[in-house]
Amino acid sequence: MPILWLILLVLALGLIGFVLGRSRALSNAGGDIRQLHSLPSYYGSNVLLATLIPGLAVLLLWLIAQPMVIHGQISSMIPESAYTDAGSLNLVMSDVKRVAEGLDIAVQEGALSVEQARDIRTEFTDIRARLGEVGVALGSNVEAYVLKAAQRYRVMNAVGHWIMTGAVLAAALAGFAYALMRTNKDYRARNQVEKVLLGLLIGAASLAVLTTVGIVLSLIFNTIEFFKLYPAMDFFFGTTWSPSFGGGSELGILPLFWGTFYVSLIALVVAVPIGLFAAVYLSEYAGPKVRAIAKPLLEVLAGIPTIVYGLFALLTVGPLLMNVFGEDGGLGWMQGGRSVMTAGLVMGVMLIPFVSSLSDDIINAVPQAMRDGSLGLGATKSETVKQVVLPAALPGIVGAILLAASRAIGETMIVVLGAGAAARLSMNPFEAMTTVTTRIVSQLTGDADFASAEALVAFALGMTLFVITLGLNILALVIVRKYREQYD
Structure with missing residues (x-):
């Protein structure tokens, strides 16, 4: 069944x-x-x-x-x-499972009987060709033991x-x-049902915590194995990223960290002003009808898959920037469509709803009495917003910006398609660079030998990124909690 x-x-x-x-x-x-x-x-x-x-x-x-x-x-x-x-051994076992699934498909489609699937032998039958007839593709001939x-x-x-x-x-x-x-x-059915539901809720919360603990432990253990093979000082302070599975790798994180920081900074420069101004308009100036339409439309940006943003950066934003800053545009600052600026601009658009929605909720949480007091003293609407509402909401807004920053640091697909793959230390935002997340994907793609430093470095990169984003999230939560304690 x-x-x-x-x-x-x-x-x-x-x-x-x-x-x-x-x-x-x-x-x-x-x-x-x-x-x-x-x-x-x-x-x-x-x-x-x-x-x-x-x-x-x-x-x-x-x-x-x-x-x-x-x-x-x-x-x-x-x-x-x-x-x-x-x-x-795992590769051999994957071949075994693939052949077993192929035999099941062959039996279901009538290409083999149950007895034939049980008794078939490699000595008398070309298993690869036989399974290929039912749409099961095998990379090599099937050995007898498989x-x-x-x-x-x-x-x-x-x-x-x-x-x-x-x-x-x-x-x-x-x-x-x-x-x-x-x-x-x-x-006492009600008592029993509520007890069971409480247990389910505790189990769900525990599962979430244990999952986090498992992720952290897996990163820690593999990071320790990496540092047994590669010096920590060279990793954290090296200025060259040049992995080579044949040996002689230079695995300095500074070029990757600089690319991550640079792209995230440009994204925040785009997202924070636009998102904050949108939040101020929606919360202080927009009428109920406008707010009911504009806010959901703005939040649609948060639901677009990041691969779509990446394609937008590759096919639209990159060529537009080339027309202005490339050799054809006369400035000659860009050599190709992939650059830090390309990825940063598109990522900034993606982060706008994160900043605007959180800031909007925080601004709306400022007590109305503070606004009324300011207006009653003769302040204008704009003066009230600038001198009363925004200062009161500032801790929460800072928390929203830090949460958006941690989201930007962990982004992958936009950077892969928009920023390129060059690991370099450069101040030019129109050059291609790479980030920590893209290198993690690169190091774990293909037939990576997990006993080598070149593969284990992905876990060290992930651990470093985890610590950075965790710090930003903790800082944001501390700021938001302080804000809530003050105004709740």
Whole structure:
């Protein structure tokens, strides 16, 4: 049974439990709702949760554990001569899974029978050509041990899937029956439902925290491995970025950090004035009808995918700047459409809604009494905005700008398409440069050897970027919290 159908079946069982639990409670109370401890919906919800939580928990744990168990069993079938380390073993296992999936597709489309897929051999059949007939492309000929492992993989995966289906349904039915048996007019269903929901909320919060901890630990461990292979002083203070997987790499972060800082600075120069002026207009001058239209339209910019902004920088903004600042324009400052200025301008447009929306909310949070007092003393509208509203909202506005800065520092696609890939220390904003995020992508693209400094440097770059953005976010939150404590 497909996983989606299994989930729908458990959900249907839970809905049936909701109806039966509610009906059983009312029946036990003789149809008088006043005799119930809780509202009827709580009794139904109790049975619903008792059905869904065990069933879906077993499903989730099984989906995590089964691939690990199968991987361990199948990897033991791969001869040691076929791989040299864990990385190459994973490549072999990916071939095994690809062949197993191809055999499944061939059986589904009728190109192979179940018996043929189970008994087929490389000695008598060209597996690559046979699977190619059903649209499964393989990079190389299939070795005998890969085919044997793939056939075993199919068997274990199918058996595990059927056992999973039985286990999930058994857990759901057990919860269904247990909760329904306990349902009566005196059962504290509301307390139980609220306790379960509280546990789910705590679990969701804990999952978010643990995910963050896992990300940080993975960065830390790999960064430590990098610094065992490459000197930290050369990394943090080196002025040359020249990775070479053949050896002799120079991995200084300063050119990357300078490019990141330069692009982010130009973006903020564009986004902060426009976003702040837009926020002042929307909050202080625009009427309700204009605000209801303009604010959502402005926030549409935040929903545009960054790859679209990157294409806009590459195809539109870059050529426009070349017409003005390039050799054709007479100034000769730009040698190509990709430059810090190109990426910075487009990124600034992307950041406008971040600054404007946050600043608008902060300005609106300034007490109306402060405005009324200023106007009552004879100040004009513009004087009130400049001398009362903006100073009062300044801590929150600074926090919004810092949040936008951390967003700019972590941007990738706009920089990849708009700023180029040259790592250099230059003050010319019309030259191509690169940033930390683009180099992380570059170092982890392709067949990277994770035992080499050239691949592990991506984690050191990520850790450095994480610390910088974390510092900016903490600073922004401290400023915003101080503002809220003052005016809430």
